[in-house]
Amino acid sequence: MLAKLDLAHTSPLTSEHARQLDGLLETLSPEEAIWISGYLAGFVRRAQPANAASAAPATGGTPITIVYGSETGHAAALAERAGELARQKGLTATVVDTADFRPQDLKGVKRLVVVTSTHGEGSPPDTAADFYEFLHSRKAPRLEGVKFAVLGLGDSTYEHFCQTGKDIDKRLQELGAERIHARADCDVDYEDQANEWIEAVLGFFSKEDGPSTPKLSVVQGTGAGAVPSASPHPHAAVVHDAKNPFPATVLESIVLNGRGSDKETRHIELSLEGAGLTYEPGDSLGVIPQNDPDMVEALIEALKLDGEEPVPAGGAEIPLREALTRHYEITALTPRFLELYGNAAQAGKLRALTAAENRSELMAYMAGRQVIDVVTEFPVEGLGGKALTEMLRRLQPRLYSLASSPAAYPDEAHLTVSVVRYDSHGRHRKGVASTYLAERCDLDETVPVYVERNKNFRLPADGSTPIIMVGAGTGVAPFRAFLQHRQETGAAGRNWLIFGERRFRTDFLYQLEWQRFLKDGVLSRMDVAFSRDQEKKVYVQHRVLEKGRDIYAWLEEGAHLYVCGDANGMAPDLHAALVDVFQREGGMSREQAEDHLKTLQREKRYQRDVY
Numbered sequence: 001m002l003a004k005l006d007l008a009h010t011s012p013l014t015s016e017h018a019r020q021l022d023g024l025l026e027t028l029s030p031e032e033a034i035w036i037s038g039y040l041a042g043f044v045r046r047a048q049p050a051n052a053a054s055a056a057p058a059t060g061g062t063p064i065t066i067v068y069g070s071e072t073g074h075a076a077a078l079a080e081r082a083g084e085l086a087r088q089k090g091l092t093a094t095v096v097d098t099a100d101f102r103p104q105d106l107k108g109v110k111r112l113v114v115v116t117s118t119h120g121e122g123s124p125p126d127t128a129a130d131f132y133e134f135l136h137s138r139k140a141p142r143l144e145g146v147k148f149a150v151l152g153l154g155d156s157t158y159e160h161f162c163q164t165g166k167d168i169d170k171r172l173q174e175l176g177a178e179r180i181h182a183r184a185d186c187d188v189d190y191e192d193q194a195n196e197w198i199e200a201v202l203g204f205f206s207k208e209d210g211p212s213t214p215k216l217s218v219v220q221g222t223g224a225g226a227v228p229s230a231s232p233h234p235h236a237a238v239v240h241d242a243k244n245p246f247p248a249t250v251l252e253s254i255v256l257n258g259r260g261s262d263k264e265t266r267h268i269e270l271s272l273e274g275a276g277l278t279y280e281p282g283d284s285l286g287v288i289p290q291n292d293p294d295m296v297e298a299l300i301e302a303l304k305l306d307g308e309e310p311v312p313a314g315g316a317e318i319p320l321r322e323a324l325t326r327h328y329e330i331t332a333l334t335p336r337f338l339e340l341y342g343n344a345a346q347a348g349k350l351r352a353l354t355a356a357e358n359r360s361e362l363m364a365y366m367a368g369r370q371v372i373d374v375v376t377e378f379p380v381e382g383l384g385g386k387a388l389t390e391m392l393r394r395l396q397p398r399l400y401s402l403a404s405s406p407a408a409y410p411d412e413a414h415l416t417v418s419v420v421r422y423d424s425h426g427r428h429r430k431g432v433a434s435t436y437l438a439e440r441c442d443l444d445e446t447v448p449v450y451v452e453r454n455k456n457f458r459l460p461a462d463g464s465t466p467i468i469m470v471g472a473g474t475g476v477a478p479f480r481a482f483l484q485h486r487q488e489t490g491a492a493g494r495n496w497l498i499f500g501e502r503r504f505r506t507d508f509l510y511q512l513e514w515q516r517f518l519k520d521g522v523l524s525r526m527d528v529a530f531s532r533d534q535e536k537k538v539y540v541q542h543r544v545l546e547k548g549r550d551i552y553a554w555l556e557e558g559a560h561l562y563v564c565g566d567a568n569g570m571a572p573d574l575h576a577a578l579v580d581v582f583q584r585e586g587g588m589s590r591e592q593a594e595d596h597l598k599t600l601q602r603e604k605r606y607q608r609d610v611y
């Protein structure tokens with residue numbers, strides 16, 4: 001039993017809370033009290049709003065500012081993890097989203113850690129655009145005396161791999177800051193490399209500060225003196241994430257396109273009953289797919305492998321066939337695969353292509369080709385399953401915008417999936433996850449899923465705020481969720497949807513539902529752009545230009561503008577169309593129009609979810 005503390009006089013608690021806590025403390029053993037202290041530390045951290053900069057307890061040493069630029073949440077999660085680890089090491093660390101980082105904040109920073117992904121075609125995430133621009137502008141301050149390190153996230157199948165991380169790293173050095181650790185350019189399998197990098201960077205700062213006693217009471221481990229963290233709570237709910245997905249039962253899977261369409265877009269309904277998963281309109285569902293068994297067999301046959309050979313996968317040794325089905329990307333080519341396979345095959349052509357100076361030739365070779373093309377063109381005798389899996393990267397989850405609102409469909413998740421199928425280099429190709437969902441997930445079977453939050457694609461908190469939604473193809477999915485949510489919550493704000501697809505007759509996704517929303521007055525206005533119904537292609541950006549006067553008027557009245565869908569063609573064209581509209585309707589110069597759009601973005605009134 002612990003000695004009674006005079007909490008009513010020594011704490012900020014109300015006298016009632018102080019009395020209750022004093023009473024509880026009297027009954028606790030020291031072990032129980034230690035456990036509760038760890039539990040509360042974790043509880044408080046988890047209760048902090050996700051978008052707030054998480055301040056650290058003052059523990060001495062020069063404070064570290066960890067700034068992240070993230071679109072789909074990976075860099076944000078790593079930055080938060082780095083902040084957490086810094087605090088466990090007794091360092092002072094603050095984690096800030098680039099979207100909330102004001103240029104003037106850079107002045108006081110002495111230790112800067114940047115964690116950023118790359119999006120678009122080598123551009124910063126939308127939320128990091130201002131930060132990136134400011135750093136590269138003439139207004140950026142000199143940074144002599146600042147110690148920095150940059151962690152880049154990307155995907156090596158893109159031509160501009162980790163470009164934003166590279167640019168920021170270079171720029172910080174140009175501004176006079178001192179790089180204390182080499183930049184890491186992490187591919188989609190980033191966990192191990194990123195964790196090692198974070199350890200090394202924080203290790204540097206710890207060493208620089210000299211020995212200090214960690215003050216935070218959350219310490220990993222169970223040895224003597226270790227304080228348990230909040231996670232071992234015996235009744236804590238199971239958390240479903242990419243590593244521990246929830247098996248969601250398929251309730252519905254129907255093709256939305258009409259007969260004769262050259263597209264297959266599926267509406268898929270999944271049951272989340274019992275998952276304890278919550279989501280908001282704007283979030284995505286992560287799907288852990290399996291590879292096409294025909295492709296698995298084709299690879300095994302092409303390389304004369306033994307499908308039963310035990311190989312390492314997911315922390316265990318399992319038969320090669322299962323490993324290729326569930327654990328490795330067996331279609332997408334990466335520069336790393338081509339380099340390793342080129343060496344094994346002693347293929348001069350592949351070796352030349354993977355030389356650093358031949359990046360554009362390498363990208364041209366990779367376009368439309370897959371692993372099966374390479375192993376067929378350059379066969380290797382006796383490669384073995386283990387050697388093959390060491391060359392492949394881990395199978396990645398795919399994200400799908402949630403097309404339902406939990407307010408309308410509690411315990412369900414609806415998706416709108418465009419099934420990827422195309423021909424290239426003489427072969428028929430199938431997208432891994434979209435054909436897994438379309439062809440191999442029958443009704444009543446389960447699909448492993450988790451929720452990927454997107455705090456940068458949110459309905460306005462005030463339901464009376466008008467919204468304009470621009471969605472092309474499957475980009476309309478989150479707007480179905482938005483409208484359901486606005487209907488269920490009785491939000492009074494006006495809703496305008498601008499939808500684009502190929503053909504009115506076959507590709508008007510969810511046509512009846514929009515008509516119902518119009519009839520019920522939920523949808524105040526709808527405009528459509530069917531690109532292939534007339535000789536001249538018409539896209540959503542053309543509708544935006546055409547309806548510019550009304551769009552400008554809505555925005556002037558405080559509307560929020562949302563854009564979802566294709567990142568390469570639609571999003572930049574739409575952005576340009578909006579600039580045109582502001583020039584024309586607002587009498588702005590090009591520069592003022594660009595600035596106006598940036599201001600809307602900063603105020604979270606212009607949000608994009610493009611892929």
Ligand SMILES: Cc1cc2nc3c(=O)[nH]c(=O)nc-3n(C[C@H](O)[C@H](O)[C@H](O)COP(=O)(O)OP(=O)(O)OC[C@H]3O[C@@H](n4cnc5c(N)ncnc54)[C@H](O)[C@@H]3O)c2cc1C
Nearest residue numbers: 398399400401416417418420422431432433434474477611
């Ligand atoms: C935040 C977010 C939300 C998303 N929401 C949705 C959504 O709501 N609905 C949806 O359908 N998708 C959505 N996606 C895309 C989705 O995650 C997958 O990328 C998509 O389904 C393809 O995955 P796959 O495994 O089927 O194809 P993969 O096996 O990953 O193959 C796709 C690759 O094939 C190649 N390829 C595709 N077409 C061609 C072609 N014609 N010629 C040559 N090469 C080609 C490209 O390299 C492409 O990257 C979203 C993505 C993100 C990041």
Ligand SMILES: Cc1cc2nc3c(=O)[nH]c(=O)nc-3n(C[C@H](O)[C@H](O)[C@H](O)COP(=O)(O)O)c2cc1C
Nearest residue numbers: 070071072073074075117118122154155158161162
């Ligand atoms: C639409 C889109 C475009 C992307 N463009 C690039 C790119 O040009 N270069 C790159 O290295 N990675 C690119 N990526 C990969 C992301 O950087 C990678 O998935 C990263 O882990 C995302 O981190 P985030 O969730 O913090 O944004 C792109 C991803 C998406 C979805």
